[in-house]
Amino acid sequence: MPKFSVRGIWQRWRDSYSKDGYKADDAITLFTGVPTMYARLLQGYEAMDADQKAASSYAAGQLRLMMCGSSALPYPVMKQWEDMTGHRLLERYGMTEFVMAISNPLHGNRKAKTVGKPLPRVEVKILSDEGVETKTGEGELCVRSPSLFKEYWKKETVTKESFTDDGFFKTGDTVTLDEDGYFKILGRTNADIMKVGGYKLSALEIESVLLEHDAVLECCVLGLADKDYGEVVCAIIVPHEDAKKKAEQESKPALTLQELRSWALERLAPFKLPKKLFLRDKLPRNAMGKEMKKLLEAEA
Template structure:
């Protein structure tokens, strides 16, 4: 397909696997996407009439494999996708510099909220940052792999800064390992890790929780400058269509900061709760569906 299209993808799957049980000669068997794509596909599914939903879900179930990568997959999205299609998305982790390095198993337990374990022959370690954090073992992921690149073309200084003395590549991603040895990506150290009152918090973790709220369609969490705490946990939310309709009818915000925090207080530690709330019609995203948090941070910081 020339570009991502919610309608086009659902249609392509239905054409691959008609409701009569037949399989097209050019049927799609594998699909891979980023979290935003799956969010959009769920929204498209919800807008269908019951008959079209049944045909779409039936077709999607026939695919052999569905994968997700590029950024952390919120657990609510993973769970809803599984309830619709029967597919527990296969999450894995890689970068241009070394291709794939960590993955949940093709056959075996795919653990939500994690990217799995290192492939055979791949070494992964965490350069632990002891300057702050809300849990042990949080730090930058460093990778050594047979597929690791040699250098950045004609950029020797950048290359030198990107490797440890013993040859591990510094990914720039923060993470930790859970009790089962599965790796959890907490986000880019430069954009997704917030320094709030002595704690280092993962914006992705907070986003995943806020997405569970019934009125929240999309979410972006940033750390904006704060004179008392260093950074303030700021939630930028896009509301579901029904909540937007209610907001227009009642001429007041459909969701307040107090309401959001009251709802989230049993799901997040007190220091992880948002202290600022912004409601937007949509989030600015690039062609891969990612929000450029660095640029957004600069923009919002300038408006304060």
């Protein structure tokens, strides 16, 4: 397909498999996408009538495998997708510099909020802020693999800074291990990790919780500069259409900061609760950029 199309993808799947058992000769058997694609496909599904929903969920369920990558998959999206299609999306982790390195299993326990374990012949380690390897804490993920690239073209200094002395590539991603040895991506060290009052917080972790709120369609969490805490947690939220319509009828915001904090208090530690809230019709393309932070800080 020339570009991502919610309607086009659902139609392509329905053309591949029909509920009477028909399977097209060119039926789609595998689909891989990013979290935003799956969220958009779910929105498209909710807009269908009952017959279309039945045909669509059946067709999607016939695919051999569905995968997700490029960024953390919010648990509510994974859960909704599994309920609707029967597929537990297979999450994995890779970069251009070494292709795939870590993956949930094709056959076995695909754990939500993780990217799995190292693939065969891939070596990984976690380095703390002090550059010491850690087995139990969080830190920067480093990878050594047969598929690892040699160097950045004509960038000798950058190449040298990107590798450890023993040949591991420093990914720039902060990770931790769960109790089963599955890797959890906490975010880009220089973008998704906020430093709030002495705590290092993962924006991705907070986003995944806020997305479980009934009124929240999309959200982005970032740290805004604060003279007392260094940074404070800020949430940019796109409300569901139903929440917006109800709010318009009652002449109030679709969601207030106090409502969000009260709801999240049972799910997040107090120091992880948003201190600022911005409601938007859509997420800004560069929500994590410096310019966006400046605009929000000025608005706050």
